[in-house]
Structures are given as C-alpha cells and as structure tokens.
Amino acid sequence: MGTYIDGLIEARTAGGAWEMRVDLLDFDLWKAREARECLFGYGGALGVDRPLFDRRGWPEDCCEQVPKEEDELNHSHSYATWAEVAAVDWDAPVCDRPDGNRLGVWRPGPDGELVLDDVVWAPVEVLDAAEELFGEDLFPSEWPPGGEVRLDGAVYRPVVYTAGIIVPPDGRWAPVWASMRALAAEYGDENVRLVVWFG
Numbered sequence: 001m002g003t004y005i006d007g008l009i010e011a012r013t014a015g016g017a018w019e020m021r022v023d024l025l026d027f028d029l030w031k032a033r034e035a036r037e038c039l040f041g042y043g044g045a046l047g048v049d050r051p052l053f054d055r056r057g058w059p060e061d062c063c064e065q066v067p068k069e070e071d072e073l074n075h076s077h078s079y080a081t082w083a084e085v086a087a088v089d090w091d092a093p094v095c096d097r098p099d100g101n102r103l104g105v106w107r108p109g110p111d112g113e114l115v116l117d118d119v120v121w122a123p124v125e126v127l128d129a130a131e132e133l134f135g136e137d138l139f140p141s142e143w144p145p146g147g148e149v150r151l152d153g154a155v156y157r158p159v160v161y162t163a164g165i166i167v168p169p170d171g172r173w174a175p176v177w178a179s180m181r182a183l184a185a186e187y188g189d190e191n192v193r194l195v196v197w198f199g
Contacts, residue, residue, distance in 0.1 A: 002031050003043060006074075007196035009180055010063045011187045018063045022179050024196065027172075035173060038094055038166040040078040042198055049096045052088055052163055053080040058195060066195050073199035082180045083189035090164035098141040098158035106155040119159055126156045 007024035037044025041051030067074040109115040
C-alpha cells in the first residue's frame with residue numbers, strides 16, 4: 001500500500017480566479033517518499049528539518065478541483081507558487097546533521113576536482129575501512145569533522161542533504177518545474193501554483 005502524492009498546477013486568470021491547468025498525476029510521481037519529505041514535510045525517513053513548503057494546508061482561494069477536506073485520501077495539503085519554487089536555493093542544507101546510514105560518493109569530475117556522484121547506503125567495506133581509520137565503529141553521522149574514506153577510486157564522506165540532492169533539478173520532478181515555468185511565462189510567477197495532498 002503506502003501513501004501516494006496527488007495534486008495539480010493551477011493558474012490565476014485575468015479575472016482573479018484560480019483554475020486547474022495540469023493534473024499532477026500526469027507526471028507519474030506516485031509515492032516519491034524522499035521528495036515529498038523534502039518538498040512538503042510529509043513522510044519519508046531522511047530526517048529533513050526544513051522542508052521547503054511544509055504542510056501549508058490548501059490555499060483559501062484554490063480552484064474547485066482541490067479537495068477541501070481532510071480524510072484518508074486527502075490530507076497533509078501544501079502548495080507553492082512558481083515564484084517560490086524558482087527562488088529555492090537547491091544547494092542549501094535541509095538537514096541539521098549528516099545522514100546516519102548513507103554516504104556521499106565523490107569522484108573526480110571533468111576538471112579533476114571531486115564532485116558528488118551519488119548518495120548510497122554505507123557499504124560494509126567502507127564502514128570497515130572507517131572503523132580501522134577512526135579506531136572505532138561509527139555511523140557516518142558520527143565520523144570526525146572532515147572524516148572521509150578513500151576506496152577504489154572514490155571518496156566517501158558523510159552527507160548533509162540539500163534539496164538538490166533529494167530532488168535533483170534533472171530528476172523526476174523536472175517535468176513539473178518545466179510545466180510551471182512555461183505557465184509562469186504566460187501568467188506570471190506569482191500566478192502559477194502547485195497544490196498537493198496525500199492519500
């Protein structure tokens with residue numbers, strides 16, 4: 001089972017009324033647990049401390065397709081205008097501490113500088129190497145400041161999540177942002193709004 005994300009993108013017309021323009025179900029986001037935690041503060045297990053658009057409820061002036069009740073299929077509403085989405089600093093931390101079980105995998109980029117390549121559950125061989133390096137068995141969040149493990153051409157470091165790591169700009173939510181951006185070009189940044197709920 002599990003909880004699914006639902007919602008829509010609406011635009012405010014010249015007359016001032018909000019009207020549905022796109023059904024969020026068209027984007028096939030389904031559960032998207034980590035993204036919904038980061039964006040809207042619902043569910044997930046990453047321990048996000050500062051969701052971007054945390055459970056705001058439904059806007060009082062939203063379109064008629066938004067269910068204006070709380071029940072098993074429609075709950076934990078939130079929303080964001082395109083102006084708010086466009087202003088997000090995707091590189092800012094949304095957590096106050098490193099993840100306790102996952103590590104960032106850094107590899108040399110095109111210019112030779114290390115870049116974040118992936119975020120993975122801490123491999124056993126990396127945890128074993130960390131125990132030997134640091135002298136005790138530690139979760140990644142307990143590694144000493146600046147602590148890292150170099151193994152097989154990669155550098156493993158504790159990772160503090162940013163919105164861009166959890167919801168990468170070119171990831172599953174990219175079509176949502178592209179749709180909002182296109183509508184904003186027509187209606188204006190403050191006149192395009194994403195409204196979501198869960199069930």
